[in-house]
Amino acid sequence: MSDGTNAVTGHAAEHPGYRTFILVWVALLLLTAALVGLSHLGQSYAVLGLLTITPLKAALVFYFFMHLKYESTLFKGVLFVTLATLLIFFALLFADVAFR
């Protein structure tokens, strides 16, 4: 295969090591601490954390732990379409609520 992927497992010839994932885990713990700290400042800050830090944590898990970084565009597309669909549902819900 010319793109340097293993024909059998379909993975990049060079696998990421332990270090990459441990760093991601540290980042996830720090973001959790930031989220909890932010929530202590008040409810509006907690909602802000829910809308910013939480998707960032989920993205780290998807991208690194679930190996999306190392998968083809097809895999990324499947997740993107799903999340976009969900977002449309949320947009429709709040549009309905706002103009009721």
Place this chain on the structure above:
Amino acid sequence: MSDAIAQGAAGAHAHGEHRDDVGARLGMWLFLVTEIVLFGGLFLAYSYMRYLYPVEFHEGGQQLNVTIGVINTVILLTSSLTMVLSLVAIQRADLFKAKLFVGTTVVLGLAFLVNKGFEWAAKFHHGLYPSSEHMATLPHGEQVFFSLYFTMTGLHGVHVLVGISVLTWVLTLIARGRITPDRYVLQENAGLYWHLVDVVWIYLLPLFYLAA
């Protein structure tokens, strides 16, 4: 890389079977997408109900134990790390570490459920469980809050239980030599499932414990 193709093709033919690891992972992702929509529907319900009952949701959230929620978050995040490390280990043909990391993931998953058990037991002790007498006396919005709390953390807990069972199976397959350094897509797919369960909890923590 043509050698790898030849080797892979020869290996596949020698066993007389078709093998498609990318297809297997894609299939797993398609299943996980349905899981995202399943929990997504509940997140939608939560959002609308929180909009309708902001005060009651705040009151309900005050009664949840933030410490247990955060401890369980750290447990699940760490279990996700050990799961992904088990894949690095199997890729490097280190079977001992692969088994050690999958085993640690299972233990952490059990620890999560034990914590969850204590948390729910405390709620039950205070008369807070679906259709209890005490629940019926609460304001409507708080009833909705606790119904969503038990439904969503309950459905998540079932997923943790399924994940633990699958990972225990994976552990035995590594021990019996059925998952090997050049054939481990089952371990990858079990890991994908486990990580998605982690992602769902990443959202449940702020929804119920922090931002309600």
